[in-house]
Amino acid sequence: MAATRFELAGKRVFVAGHRGMVGSALVRRLVRENVALMTVPRSEVDLRDQAAVFAWFARAKPQVVFLAAAKVGGIVANNTLRAEFIYDNLAIATNVIHAAHVNGVEKLMFLGSSCIYPKLAAQPLREDAMLTGALEPTNEPYAIAKIAGIKMVEAYRSQYGADFINVMPTNLYGPGDNYHPEYSHVVAALIRRFHEAKRSDAAEVVVWGTGTPRREFLYVDDMADACLHLMKTFSAPELVNIGTGEDITIADFARVAAAAVGYRGRISFDPSRPDGTPRKLLDVSRLAALGWRATTPLEEGIRLAYQAFLRETGQG
Structure with missing residues (x-):
């Protein structure tokens, strides 16, 4: 693992x-x-369209690329839209990474996701756990596409000497999240459900699953700060996890979210719904050694996320 200074200015x-x-x-x-x-908006350049991507890169000549584009969603979305999740994410990765190489991009960062680690990998998840076991079945198409992107970055780095790097963020939340009632991630889904329950004076909110799985949550603006830190200071083939290094049960998280929203009713759990991976906590020692740690406490982050939900959905 190497540290190096890259100037963004x-x-x-x-x-x-x-x-x-x-x-x-x-x-x-x-x-x-x-x-x-x-x-560039999707209406102008669809990143799944190879010709459009190649033409834009040749014309615009970016020097630095953050590859954050992806089709994403929660358990239901991943398990239902399996074809779209593998096709869209493979197409985006192959088009952007190759266009960056052909057009002489100085540095590229590809953003993976902690959900692509093996379902039963040892906790906390180290970067070298990737591809050491079976994937979580509900999000296997997404995971395979993301792993392909990571391996593309490694291949272009080893074959061409490209300064392309990979990072692996944990579960993210905050402004700009997707609040779809079925296809959202757990944070956005619970914020929406507790808000609607508060407005309707519902006596109970039922949370999917048993409530026992443990998850790590990172405020998205902290993630962005970590990405810039790594873009400026890191260059190596190894992955770098981006997270807090702390996790919480879904049951406890639900209580934190309910408190942030101001819902005071009963919270129960539906074990007939899928839990997903039993635990997903990142080992962030590599990131810490590179000089970065998260700064937004979960309670504060959820409060900010709820404010963003109200603002973005026009319910504030």
Whole structure:
């Protein structure tokens, strides 16, 4: 693992996926840097369209790329839209990474996801756990596409000497999240459900699963800050986990979310619904050694996420 200084100042920096939760957080963080920020709407360039991507890169010539574009969702979305999750994410990765190589991009960061580690890997999850066991069946198509992207980065780095790096964020939440009632991740789903229960004076909210799985949650603006830190200071073939290094049961998290929203009714659990991976906690010792730690406490982050939900859904 090597540490090296890469100057972002004055560079043309492309955020792929700038309208998503991750991409928009990167944009918020990058506006504090002396960079020429580049984004392109899907209506102009669909990242799944190879010809469109190649033409845009040849014309725009970005020097730095944050590859945050992806089709994402919670357990139901991953398990239902299996074809879209593998096709879209494979297409995005192959098109953007190869276009970056062909057009001489100086540095690229590919964002994976902690859910692509083996379902029963030892906890906390070390970076070298990838591909050491079976994947979680509900999100296998997404995981395979993301693993392919990671391996592409490694291949272009080893064959061509490209300064391409991989990072592996944990479960993220915050502004720009997807609040779809079925296809959202757990944080957004619970914020929405507790808010609706509060407004309707519902006596009970039923949370999917047993409540016993443990999850790690990172505020998305912290994630963006970690990405910039690594873009400036890290260059090596190894993955770097991005997380807090702390986890919480879904049951306890539900209580934190309910308190942030102001819901005071009963919380129960539906064990007929899938739990997913039993535990998912990242080993963040590599990230800590590189000089970065998360700073937003969970209670504060959920409060900020609820404010964002109210603002973004027009319910504030």
